[in-house]
Amino acid sequence: MIFPLEELIEYDKNMYEITSAASRRSYQLSMLKDPEIEDNDGKVVSLAARQVFTQEVEFRLDAE
Numbered sequence: 001m002i003f004p005l006e007e008l009i010e011y012d013k014n015m016y017e018i019t020s021a022a023s024r025r026s027y028q029l030s031m032l033k034d035p036e037i038e039d040n041d042g043k044v045v046s047l048a049a050r051q052v053f054t055q056e057v058e059f060r061l062d063a064e
Contacts, residue, residue: 007053021059022049 011018025048029037040047051057 008049011053017059017061018052021057022052024059025052025057 022045026044029048030044034047037044037047040050048057052059
């Protein structure tokens, strides 16, 4: 899967939150040099978005 377009279209919650979560997850994956990146043709952002949209990785907002 290159990018989870179906999940993106159907997502009905706060788009800023999920975008922020995917962005932070992309950074984590790239810093860890996760081997799953190569399985996804080197596409870090789409891998992170898939993980967040499919709830493979969960996120939460911390109150400041």
